[in-house]
Each structure stands twice: as structure tokens, then as C-alpha cells.
Amino acid sequence: xxxxxxxxxxxxxxxxxxxxxxxxxxxxxxxxxxxxxxxxxxxxxxxxxxxxxxxxxxxxxxxxxxxxxxxxxxxxxxxxxxxxxxxxxxxxxxxxxxxxxxxxxxxxxxxxxxxxxxxxxxxxxxxxxxxxxxxxxxxxxxxxxxxxxxxxxxxxxxxxxxxx
Numbered sequence: 269x270x271x272x273x274x275x276x277x278x279x280x281x282x283x284x285x286x287x288x289x290x291x292x293x294x295x296x297x298x299x300x301x302x303x304x305x306x307x308x309x310x311x312x313x314x315x316x317x318x319x320x321x322x323x324x325x326x327x328x329x330x331x332x333x334x335x336x337x338x339x340x341x342x343x344x345x346x347x348x349x350x351x352x353x354x355x356x357x358x359x360x361x362x363x364x365x366x367x368x369x370x371x372x373x374x375x376x377x378x379x380x381x382x383x384x385x386x387x388x389x390x391x392x393x394x395x396x397x398x399x400x401x402x403x404x405x406x407x408x409x410x411x412x413x414x415x416x417x418x419x420x421x422x423x424x425x426x427x428x429x430x431x432x
């Protein structure tokens with residue numbers, strides 16, 4: 269793929285991710301799912317253009333997202349959890365063992381859950397066990413997301429990805 273085409277696809281994917289985040293900003297529910305959907309555009313750019321262009325797409329969408337959304341909770345969930353997951357997932361495919369692959373896939377939730385808690389994106393409840401239950405539920409949903417995301421990547425590669 270030529271460089272101009274890669275740049276165009278990267279820019280379109282970044283813009284589409286920001287539009288989905290903007291829609292999620294004004295919806296009262298479904299912000300987690302829209303942040304996950306926005307990350308699909310990063311995945312498309314990383315698969316079609318390469319991992320470096322996927323990183324660039326994530327960086328541009330994060331800067332634009334912060335510009336348009338400010339410190340909205342959906343932005344933090346996207347920037348700290350779902351946005352860079354396609355890059356981590358594609359890098360984890362290169363791991364030699366299953367243990368190494370799952371260890372790499374676990375890094376985003378292990379790093380971002382405490383940060384999301386400190387930013388008060390994950391609600392703070394008076395008894396700490398309620399907050400712990402929310403974080404555990406987030407981890408369970410994250411692993412379900414990993415499974416579904418793997419299926420979507422496989423579908424994208426077989427149906428839509430450019431043949432090299």
C-alpha cells in the first residue's frame with residue numbers, strides 16, 4: 269500500500285474513532301461499548317497499514333479526543349483501556365507461547381484499572397468492597413471483550429482486509 273493511502277486511511281480511522289467518542293459523550297448509557305467500538309477503527313488501521321500506522325492513528329485520535337471531549341469519562345476509558353488495545357493485541361499475536369500472549373493481553377487492564385479508579389471514572393463507594401467488585405466486574409467484561417475482539421479481528425481479516 270502506498271504511503272498516501274496509508275496516511276489517508278489512518279486519518280479517516282482516527283476521525284471516525286473521535287466521532288464515535290463524541291457520540292458516546294452525549295449518550296447517558298453505553299459509553300463503555302462506544303469506547304470499545306471506537307477502538308475498532310484503530311484495529312482496522314493497524315491491520316491494513318501496519319502496526320506503526322495503528323500507533324499513529326491511536327495517538328491522533330487521543331489528541332483529538334482530548335481536544336474535543338476534555339476530561340470526559342469516555343475519553344479516559346478510551347485513552348487508558350480500549351484505544352491502545354488493538355496495538356497490544358496485534359503485538360500479542362507474535363508471542364511464542366499462550367502464557368506470554370495472555371500476559372501481554374492482561375497488561376492494559378492491570379495498568380489502567382487503578383488509574384481509572386484514581387481518576388474517579390470507576391465510582392468510589394463508601395465501603396471499599398463495592399469498588400473492588402466493580403473492578404472485578406470490569407476485568408471479567410474485559411476478558412469477554414478480548415474473546416469477542418479476537419473474533420472480530422478474524423472476521424475483518426477474512427472479509428475486508430487488503431490482500432498483500
